[in-house]
Every structure is written in C-alpha cells, then in structure tokens.
Amino acid sequence: MYNLENLYYLGPDGSNSHNAVIKFLNICKLNIENKIPQKSIKFAISELEKDKNSIAVLPIENSIEGLVRETIDNFVKINDSSIKIQGELTLFIKHNLLAKTNNIKEIKKIYSHPQAFAQCSRYLYLNFPDVELKDVSSTSYAAQKVSLENDNSLAAIANETCADIFNLNVLASDINDEKDNQTRFYILGRTPLEKNDKNKTSIMISPKINRSGALCDILKILAKHNINLSYIDSRPSKRHLGEYLFFMELDGLEEDIEIKTAIKELQEYAEFLKILGSFSLYS
Numbered sequence: 037m038y039n040l041e042n043l044y045y046l047g048p049d050g051s052n053s054h055n056a057v058i059k060f061l062n063i064c065k066l067n068i069e070n071k072i073p074q075k076s077i078k079f080a081i082s083e084l085e086k087d088k089n090s091i092a093v094l095p096i097e098n099s100i101e102g103l104v105r106e107t108i109d110n111f112v113k114i115n116d117s118s119i120k121i122q123g124e125l126t127l128f129i130k131h132n133l134l135a136k137t138n139n140i141k142e143i144k145k146i147y148s149h150p151q152a153f154a155q156c157s158r159y160l161y162l163n164f165p166d167v168e169l170k171d172v173s174s175t176s177y178a179a180q181k182v183s184l185e186n187d188n189s190l191a192a193i194a195n196e197t198c199a200d201i202f203n204l205n206v207l208a209s210d211i212n213d214e215k216d217n218q219t220r221f222y223i224l225g226r227t228p229l230e231k232n233d234k235n236k237t238s239i240m241i242s243p244k245i246n247r248s249g250a251l252c253d254i255l256k257i258l259a260k261h262n263i264n265l266s267y268i269d270s271r272p273s274k275r276h277l278g279e280y281l282f283f284m285e286l287d288g289l290e291e292d293i294e295i296k297t298a299i300k301e302l303q304e305y306a307e308f309l310k311i312l313g314s315f316s317l318y319s
Contacts, residue, residue: 040068040227042090044080047073050198051176056127056221057093063125063318064229076173077106084224085114091122091225098129099218101151103269108283111224112240112271112310121238121313123223131156131211132196134179134204137188143167143207147178148193156193158213179204223315231316236266237286237295238312242273243305251282253305261298263288281308290314 043061046053057071068091074080077094084092095104131152135143145168146160152175153160160169172178179198182190191207192198199206223229243250258265267285288295290311303309 040066040089040091040225042070042072042083042087043068044072044074044083044087044090044092046077046080046094046174047075048174048176048180049073050179050195050201051174052127052129052195052219053093053095053174053221054176055195055197056095056125056219059127060093060123060125060221060223060318064123075177077104078110081107081110081114081224084119085116088226091223091227093221093223095219096124096222097220097267098151098155099216100155100212100214103283104151105271107222108269109271111222111312112281116226118226119224120226120228120311121222121315122225122227123229123315123318124220124236125223125318126218126220129155129212129217129219130195130209131175131193131217132199132206133191133208133211134194134199134202135182135188135191135207136204138205138207139188140207142188143191144189145170146191146193147172147181149173149175149178152178152193155217156211156213159208159211163208176201222313224313229316231289232318234317234319235287235289235315236317237288237290237314239284239286239299239302240281240308240310240312241284241302241306242279242281242308244307250305254282254302257298257301257305258286261294263294263298 175194178192179194179202182192183202264287270280273279
C-alpha cells in the first residue's frame with residue numbers, strides 16, 4: 037500500500053517540476069495529500085530527509101544542459117540510506133517569454149533559472165542582446181516575481197502554465213534553441229514504486245587509486261557482464277583537487293544477476309561505491 041502524506045518539489049506552482057509532479061501522480065495513480073513547493077532543490081531534499089512519510093520529485097538531467105548538479109550533489113550527501121531513487125520520468129520542456137505588457141519592445145530585464153537562460157541563449161542573443169538577465173531559483177518563481185512587480189519592463193522565461201497562474205501575457209512562445217528539449221526527473225523516497233519493464237540502477241563510485249586506467253578498469257567490468265552504461269558524469273569529490281566521483285546509470289535492476297555480480301566486482305576497485313537506487317522509468 038502506497039501511503040504517503042507529503043510530496044516535495046521545486047516550486048512555486050507552475051514550475052516544470054510541478055508539471056512533472058502532476059504527470060507522475062497521474063501515471064502511477066497515486067493520491068498524496070500534500071504537494072509542497074520548495075524554494076530550492078536543496079530545501080526539497082532537506083525536507084525529504086526530515087520527513088519520514090514523504091517523497092520528492094526533482095530534476096536530474098536536461099537534454100541540452102546535462103546533469104542538474106544541485107540535485108545529485110545534495111542527494112549524495114543524504115545520510116539516511118533508506119532514501120533511494122524510486123522512479124524516473126521525462127518531461128518535454130517549452131520555454132516562453134512572459135510579461136505584464138503586450139509590447140515586447142518594453143522589456144529591459146528578464147528573470148529565469150540559469151538552465152532556462154542557457155537553453156534559450158541563441159534566442160536571447162538575437163532578440164535581447166542588451167537586456168539584463170537575472171538568475172532566480174526556478175522559472176515559476178521568475179514568473180511570480182514579474183507578476184508581483186508594478187513594472188512593465190520586466191519579463192520571465194517560464195512555461196505556459198505560469199502565464200495562466202500568474203496572469204501574464206505570452207510575448208513569445210517555444211523560444212528554446214533546441215526544440216527537442218527534455219528534462220528527466222527522479223522520484224526520491226523510502227517507499228519502492230511498482231516496477232515495469234524499463235529499469236535502471238544508479239550508482240556513485242570513486243576508484244581506489246587516482247591513476248591512469250582506473251576508470252577504464254571499472255568500465256571493463258561493466259562490459260564483461262554485458263551491462264549497458266546509459267549515462268556517466270563526474271563530480272568533484274570535494275576532498276582533494278583532481279579527485280572525482282563518477283555518477284553512473286546502468287540498464288537493469290540491482291537484483292539482476294549481471295548487475296549484482298558486477299557491483300560485487302566493482303567494490304574491489306572502489307574507494308567509495310553507493311547504490312543510489314534501482315528503479316523503473318515512467319513515460
């Protein structure tokens with residue numbers, strides 16, 4: 037029985053994370069009483085860690101900008117080993133330019149999340165080369181901020197839902213530089229979700245010795261057991277300059293014999309190895 041009270045996500049309402057929450061609850065047919073927006077990914081993970089009866093939906097990777105470092109860096113710091121990745125879903129992202137005014141020529145300052153700015157950089161360069169760009173914690177917070185200010189020179193880059201929620205005009209739609217713009221979201225929590233036939237296992241690993249070929253040895257083990265490495269990225273260990281942790285996603289579940297055997301072998305090469313979760317993909 038899936039019985040949770042609280043779900044945390046990067047808010048406010050109208051954010052891409054909020055849309056991912058709606059999609060996730062519909063797909064998994066879950067009824068979680070309280071959907072609680074947070075000001076940052078760090079706050080969402082902190083609330084998840086304190087609240088035993090909760091779950092969180094947070095972005096992990098964008099198809100254009102890559103790994104969402106705030107999510108993975110805060111997730112691996114969690115001391116509660118019962119908190120794992122329980123699922124993943126993907127959301128198509130369409131950015132829009134929103135403002136109180138209907139006149140695009142009035143815009144002098146634009147608010148948004150740094151990843152949204154990066155995903156619309158060509159559009160901004162061609163259309164607003166001299167406009168001030170201001171980073172905020174989420175795209176929906178950018179829209180909320182513009183709606184609260186009595187200033188027609190302000191705009192936000194956010195999704196179309198935010199235009200409805202915060203009563204803003206859409207000055208330009210679908211301004212992504214790349215039209216196939218998708219973001220993956222992790223569902224983090226203590227309660228496993230029902231598995232399907234599309235599965236992954238995520239791990240964080242650091243080789244015992246920082247030497248030539250250390251990562252190659254790890255990859256050879258995965259190849260030997262015919263395990264597909266679907267994603268890899270590196271993060272600083274934050275202990276020594278030049279020392280890294282490798283974040284990896286492997287196709288298959290932790291209990292699969294190939295992955296179980298490979299992880300046992302990887303532990304011989306690893307100074308640090310943590311299974312972040314073994315989970316299904318929801319579309």
